[in-house]
Amino acid sequence: QVQLVESGGGLVQAGGSLRLSCAASGSIFSINAMGWYRQAPGKQRELVATITRGGSTNYADSVKGRFTISRDNAKNTVYLQMNSLTPEDTADYYCNLKAPLLELWGQGTLVTVSS
Numbered sequence: 001q002v003q004l005v006e007s008g009g010g011l012v013q014a015g016g017s018l019r020l021s022c023a024a025s026g027s028i029f030s031i032n033a034m035g036w037y038r039q040a041p042g043k044q045r046e047l048v049a050t051i052t053r054g055g056s057t058n059y060a061d062s063v064k065g066r067f068t069i070s071r072d073n074a075k076n077t078v079y080l081q082m083n084s085l086t087p088e089d090t091a092d093y094y095c096n097l098k099a100p101l102l103e104l105w106g107q108g109t110l111v112t113v114s115s
Contacts, residue, residue, distance in 0.1 A: 002026035002104060004095045008080075009109030016113070017083045022095030022106055024076035033098045034071055034078035038091035038111075045094065049080060062088075085113045 008020040020036065035050030035058075049059045049069040057069055068081040078095065090113050095106035 002028045004106035006106040006109045009111045011112045020080040022078045031099050035096045036080045038093045040091040087113045087115045
């Protein structure tokens with residue numbers, strides 16, 4: 001059984017940085033893409049960034065230039081480096097994995113940015 005284990009959330013002041021990690025544990029043959037989504041209170045879940053196995057990335061306009069997604073294919077792990085954080089980045093951040101016939105979500109990690 002494959003699970004996603006997230007870490008790295010927390011409280012940070014505006015302008016600060018955080019790094020999120022998400023590791024896929026268990027046996028999985030192939031991962032097409034991994035990524036991060038977020039959901040703020042009272043809002044819908046939205047895409048933050050994704051990265052394919054080949055390294056192609058996609059970012060939400062709101063985080064371009066501030067966030068960087070990367071992955072370690074050997075470890076089935078994806079990272080999200082978040083810089084220049086603002087209170088608008090406050091949300092639960094969810095890891096996502098897409099593989100043939102499979103899509104998984106992590107349990108979420110809370111990021112709180114204080115002004």
